[in-house]
Amino acid sequence: MIKIHTKSFSKDITSLSKEDEAANQLKNNLQEELASYPAAKGTIYIMTSIRIFGQKRNDIDMLVMGFIENLTFKNINTKNYDVVKELDVKSFICNIELKSHSASSVKHEGTDYIVSYSGIPHNASQQCSEAKFSLFNHLNDQLYIKPFICDVLWLNGLSRTDLSYLRGSTIDNALHRGFKFRDLVNVILQQANVIKIGTSRFCLDSFTDGEKEYNAIVDLFTAVREPQGLTKQKFELLSQKNTDVEKLLTDTGNKLTIVTGRAGTGKTVQLLQLAFMLANEDYANRCLILTYNNALVSDIKRLIDYTPMPSKVDGRTVSIKTIHSFFLTLMKEVGVDVNHLNPQNRTFDADYTQSLKLLYEFVVETCQKEDIDALKDLAESSIDWDYILIDEAQDFSDLEKKILFKIYGARRLVVADGVDQFMRVGNRQIWERGVEKSLVCKPKTMVLERRQKANLVSFVNAFACLANLDWKVKPNDELPGGEIKIYSKFLNKTFKELKSNCKQNKCENYDILILEPPTQVIRDNKGKRFAKAEAYNKAGIPIYDGINDNNRTTYPTKDQCRVYQYDSCRGLEGWCVVCADFDDLIQYKMDTYKANDEELCFDPEVAKRRSVMLWALMPLTRPIDTLVITLSNVDTEIGKMLKQLADAYPDFIEWNI
Numbered sequence: 001m002i003k004i005h006t007k008s009f010s011k012d013i014t015s016l017s018k019e020d021e022a023a024n025q026l027k028n029n030l031q032e033e034l035a036s037y038p039a040a041k042g043t044i045y046i047m048t049s050i051r052i053f054g055q056k057r058n059d060i061d062m063l064v065m066g067f068i069e070n071l072t073f074k075n076i077n078t079k080n081y082d083v084v085k086e087l088d089v090k091s092f093i094c095n096i097e098l099k100s101h102s103a104s105s106v107k108h109e110g111t112d113y114i115v116s117y118s119g120i121p122h123n124a125s126q127q128c129s130e131a132k133f134s135l136f137n138h139l140n141d142q143l144y145i146k147p148f149i150c151d152v153l154w155l156n157g158l159s160r161t162d163l164s165y166l167r168g169s170t171i172d173n174a175l176h177r178g179f180k181f182r183d184l185v186n187v188i189l190q191q192a193n194v195i196k197i198g199t200s201r202f203c204l205d206s207f208t209d210g211e212k213e214y215n216a217i218v219d220l221f222t223a224v225r226e227p228q229g230l231t232k233q234k235f236e237l238l239s240q241k242n243t244d245v246e247k248l249l250t251d252t253g254n255k256l257t258i259v260t261g262r263a264g265t266g267k268t269v270q271l272l273q274l275a276f277m278l279a280n281e282d283y284a285n286r287c288l289i290l291t292y293n294n295a296l297v298s299d300i301k302r303l304i305d306y307t308p309m310p311s312k313v314d315g316r317t318v319s320i321k322t323i324h325s326f327f328l329t330l331m332k333e334v335g336v337d338v339n340h341l342n343p344q345n346r347t348f349d350a351d352y353t354q355s356l357k358l359l360y361e362f363v364v365e366t367c368q369k370e371d372i373d374a375l376k377d378l379a380e381s382s383i384d385w386d387y388i389l390i391d392e393a394q395d396f397s398d399l400e401k402k403i404l405f406k407i408y409g410a411r412r413l414v415v416a417d418g419v420d421q422f423m424r425v426g427n428r429q430i431w432e433r434g435v436e437k438s439l440v441c442k443p444k445t446m447v448l449e450r451r452q453k454a455n456l457v458s459f460v461n462a463f464a465c466l467a468n469l470d471w472k473v474k475p476n477d478e479l480p481g482g483e484i485k486i487y488s489k490f491l492n493k494t495f496k497e498l499k500s501n502c503k504q505n506k507c508e509n510y511d512i513l514i515l516e517p518p519t520q521v522i523r524d525n526k527g528k529r530f531a532k533a534e535a536y537n538k539a540g541i542p543i544y545d546g547i548n549d550n551n552r553t554t555y556p557t558k559d560q561c562r563v564y565q566y567d568s569c570r571g572l573e574g575w576c577v578v579c580a581d582f583d584d585l586i587q588y589k590m591d592t593y594k595a596n597d598e599e600l601c602f603d604p605e606v607a608k609r610r611s612v613m614l615w616a617l618m619p620l621t622r623p624i625d626t627l628v629i630t631l632s633n634v635d636t637e638i639g640k641m642l643k644q645l646a647d648a649y650p651d652f653i654e655w656n657i
Contacts, residue, residue, distance in 0.1 A: 019048035042068035055134035065093035097128035229507035251441035261446030263621035267416035285386035296571035298555035453482030467613035513574030577623035
């Protein structure tokens with residue numbers, strides 16, 4: 001006897017979801033059919049509403065897998081042996097994308113099935129494929145296994161006749177309402193090769209290590225995964241009522257909203273809270289969050305994936321993209337050639353700016369309102385957003401700003417201005433410039449520190465003072481403590497101390513952020529990666545190499561310390577932060593400095609030092625509790641400055657060189 005288990009991971013336990021109803025329907029169909037095979041034994045699992053982490057798709061509608069003995073089908077068509085006389089069905093695993101649309105809401109275009117949500121078309125076949133690869137990558141990442149996963153599109157609103165009429169003679173992975181187990185196996189056999197085990201006998205087996213892998217997957221998905229450490233704190237913070245955000249909500253949509261504040265004052269949190277409020281059931285708006293670096297995008301995606309926030313399709317939406325990613329998508333939609341644009345190329349900035357000018361000429365100088373409306377209709381899923389919320393908005397170019405104004409209007413924008421946290425080449429963006437004063441909502445600048453403990457704030461303020469910078473953040477009396485440790489190297493001993501600190505404060509390795517200078521980056525035909533990655537792991541320091549090109553659009557799903565380049569640190573935070581080879585970073589910034597228009601009035605050397613020291617505040621404002629700085633040469637200007645600060649604040653700055 002084959003036992004069939006259903007398991008729902010839906011967060012709403014008060015009612016059955018569409019996926020749950022479909023799972024029960026499928027279970028009944030399979031039980032009825034498999035009853036005619038009394039000798040067969042094993043289990044089939046039907047799991048619904050699975051959440052996975054760190055992948056392109058974070059939700060799986062339905063996972064169906066089985067491990068079976070003594071189940072043989074006669075005369076069945078296979079991918080690699082045509083029709084075989086006997087096929088033993090031993091194991092299988094399928095990602096099933098569920099669509100409950102009626103026949104009138106489903107189109108068959110080429111090889112793809114297109115469904116409609118509120119008039120917006122979605123490629124169901126593409127979603128199905130993306131979910132399969134996300135599931136495959138997740139299993140490889142978490143369990144180091146690579147089962148052969150089949151993708152199945154279940155059009156549960158279509159009868160067998162409806163589906164047959166829609167696709168004609170095409171053979172594909174779509175199944176109709178009320179399909180049988182043999183129908184499912186037929187779809188699997190179109191994708192998976194079978195194994196010859198006798199003269200006329202064959203076997204379907206999707207696992208390399210059989211039942212062991214099967215059980216490991218069951219255990220993986222039935223285990224409870226809850227946010228830990230800073231992720232949990234952020235989730236709780238986002239869930240709290242915020243009167244400042246509620247005030248912003250009254251002007252959002254009516255005025256250009258500008259939130260200003262220095263590092264750690266809570267700008268990003270306000271943007272996220274506002275986005276989730278705009279997207280909830282009361283407002284039901286589609287919100288896009290734009291930010292500068294991939295690392296912050298990954299960090300926020302991880303937070304969203306851990307929380308019951310609006311997802312990416314099917315209704316209310318909160319999505320996040322990098323600025324470059326968004327504008328490249330927009331260029332593609334209007335026909336600007338982007339094939340030559342590669343972020344890894346040294347000429348990318350210049351190439352991107354040139355393409356941006358072409359986009360500006362088309363959108364701003366040529367398009368009328370009806371053209372913009374048509375563009376939104378043409379690319380609804382990627383372009384037609386109700387609100388655009390921009391983090392680190394001071395980095396936007398004039399071209400980018402004007403394009404957004406033209407497409408969405410200033411009133412549909414909410415921007416977070418980091419004041420002096422300027423990183424892109426060019427001049428600081430002034431968003432209210434060119435906008436009627438009565439149409440601008442700009443609350444008082446946020447000055448109270450909400451990230452760093454008081455000692456760290458005092459350290460940063462003192463560093464800024466030594467560097468002759470106009471920088472002052474008010475320490476938060478509710479966040480006492482904090483310490484700075486200065487070493488020549490980051491060793492396993494230091495890591496163990498940081499890990500112990502994290503454990504005591506209910507944080508995890510993810511909450512240790514390690515920042516590395518460009519001198520520790522390998523660039524070759526394999527791409528970009530951290531030079532010391534292997535050495536760190538061998539030393540017992542588990543790391544997620546965020547420098548590696550392969551990890552640019554993902555986030556760590558294991559308990560690993562994050563390693564990023566300094567240039568990717570803005571917006572990130574850690575309970576403990578390691579600023580590795582800090583003096584090498586400063587020297588690199590000095591050597592590669594380029595003046596902008598706002599600095600031309602300064603003495604060149606003064607302007608260079610001011611710009612680099614201002615930039616240095618970025619990594620120094622990332623830690624919450626503990627900052628570790630390593631120096632390769634203490635006799636540099638930066639080394640002497642840090643020694644002076646250590647002598648001035650011996651109660652919380654530890655000098656170990």
